Amino acid sequence: MSRPRPRPVVALVGATASGKTGLSLDLAERLGGEVVNTDAMQVYRGMDVGTAKLPEAGRRGIRHHLLDLFEVTEPATVALFQGWAREAIADIRDRDATPVLVGGSALYTRAILDRFEFPGTDDSLRRELEVELERIGSHALHERLAGVDPEAAAQILPDNGRRVVRALEVVALTGRPFSASLPRLEYADPLTVQIGVDIDRPTLDERIARRVEEMFASGFVEEVEALLTRGLAEGRTASRAIGYREVMGYLAGDRSLAEAIEQTTVATRRFARRQDSWFRKDPRIVWIAHDDPDRVDKAVGAVERLGD
Template sequence: MDNVPMPQPIVALVGATASGKTGLSLDLAERLGGEVVNTDAMQVYRGMDIGTAKLPEAERRGVPHHLLDLREVTEPSTVAEFQGLARDAIADIRERDRVPVLVGGSALYTRAIVDRFEFPGTDESLRRELEAELERIGSHALHERLAGVDPEAAAAILPDNGRRVVRALEVVALTGRPYSASLPRLEYADPLTVQVGVDIDRPTLDARIEQRVEEMFADGLVEEVEALLARGLQDGRTANRAIGYREVVGFLAGDRSLAEAVEQTKAATRRFARRQDAWFRKDPRIVWVAHDDPDRADRAAEAVRAAAPTA
C-alpha cells in the first residue's frame, strides 16, 4: 500500500473575464501534465464561439479540453447538471494520472464543482407557477419579492436574471430556508484542491474588455448570433442570456443600433467582471498570481505542488 501514489490535485484557475486565464490554463496544463476542464456556463453550447471567447481547437496546444460544445442552444443547462458532468470528467482525468485544470468565467459553477454543494430539490408545479409570474410581472417584481424573504440572495442576484430569481424563490418555498443557505460552503469536496487566481488591476482589465468586445464584433459576432437564431437561440432558457448575444439580438430586432450593442456589451462585461472579482476576493483559499508576472505560470505551478503534493 505504501507504493500507491497519491491522486493528482484538482486545480481551479479563477479570476475575472479577460484577465488571462485561458493562456495560463494551457501553461499550467503543460507544466503539470494536465487537461483542461471548461467551467464556463456558455461554452458548453455548440456555435457559441466568438461571444464566449472559446479557444479554437488549433490554439489549444494539443492539450485535451473537456465540457465544450455539449449542448444545442435550445437546451437548458443547470449548475446541478454541470456539477455532475465536471466531477465525472475530473475523476476520469485523475484515473489516468493526469491533472484536471478547471478554467472558465462562471464563479458559481466553479464553486459548485470544487466545494461541498448539495442542490435542493425542485418542484415542477411550483417552478411553472413562478415562471408564469415571471412572464406576467417581470423579473424585477419577483426580485423585490425575493428581497423581502431573502435579502442576502437578492443582493447576490441581478434583478434582470429572472431564471436565478425564480430558482431562489423556489428553494425558499420548498425548504423554508434562505436560498443563500444552499450556496456552496468554503469547504473543498476533495482536500487535494488548489485555486489559483489571476490578479489584475481594474484599469488594465477594463482596457482588455474593451479590446476583446471590439474584436468579437469585428470577428463576426453578429453573424454568429444570426446563425444561432436560425437554430433556435431565442427558444433556449439559458443560452440567450449570454452577454453579447442578448445585445446583438436586440440590435437585430431593431431595438438598438450596432454601436449601442457594442457599448452595452462592454458595460455588461465590465459589470460581470466586477462581480466575478468580488466573488473570488471573498475566498481566502485562493493563491493569487499577477497577470503581468512573466513567471506567473511557474509561480502557479509551484503553488499547486506546494499546496497539493502528488507524491
C-alpha cells in the same frame, strides 16, 4: 502495494479577459494536465466568438472537456454541470493526469470544488413562479426575494429571472433562505488549489473593450444570426449570454450596432466586477499578478505546496 497519491485539482479563477485561458494552457503543459471548462456558455455548440471559446487549433494539443455539449435551445443548470465536471475530473485523475479547471462562472466553479448539495425541485411550483415571471417581470420577483432572503437577492441580478425563480422555489420548498444552500467554503477534495489571476481595473477595462471590438470584427453578428435560426431566442439559458442578447436587440432593430457594441462592453465590465467581488471573498485563492513574468512558476509552486 499502496496506490499512488492522486493528482491535485487545479482551478484558475478571476475576471473575464484577465488571462486565465493562456495560463491554463501553460499549467496543463507543466503539470501533465487536461483542461476542464467551467464557463456556463461555452457548453453550447456554435457559441464561439461571443464566449471567446478557444478554437481547436489554439489548444496546443491539450485535451479539453465540457465544451460544445448542448444546442442553444437546451437549458443547462449548475447541478448538471457539477455532475459532468466531477465525472471529467475523476476520469482525468484515473489516467494520472491533472485536471485544470478554467472559466469565469463563479458559482459553477464553487459547485464543482466545494461541498454543495442541491435542494430538490417542484415542477408545479416552478411553473407557477415562471408564469408570474412572465406576468410581472423579474424585477418585481426580485423585490419579493429581497423581502424573504436579502442575502440571496444581493447576489442575484434583478434581470436574471431564472435564478430569481430558483431562489424563490428553494425558499418555498425548504423554508430556509436560498443563500443557506450555496456552497460552503469546504473543498470536496482537500487536494484542491485555486489560483486567481490578479489584474487592475483600468487594464481589465481596456482589455474588455478590445475583446468586444475584436468579437464584432470577427463575425459575432453573423454568429448570432446563425444561432437564431437554430432557436437561440427560445433558449432559456443561452439567450441570456452577455453580447448575444445585445446583438439580438440590434438584429431586431431595437438598437444600433454601435449601441450593441457599447452595451456589450458595459455589461461585460459589470460582469467582471461581480466575478472579482465573488472570488475576493474566498480566502483560499492564491492570487498571482496577470503580468508577473514568473506567474507560471508561481502557480506551479502553489500546486506543489499542496499537502506540505
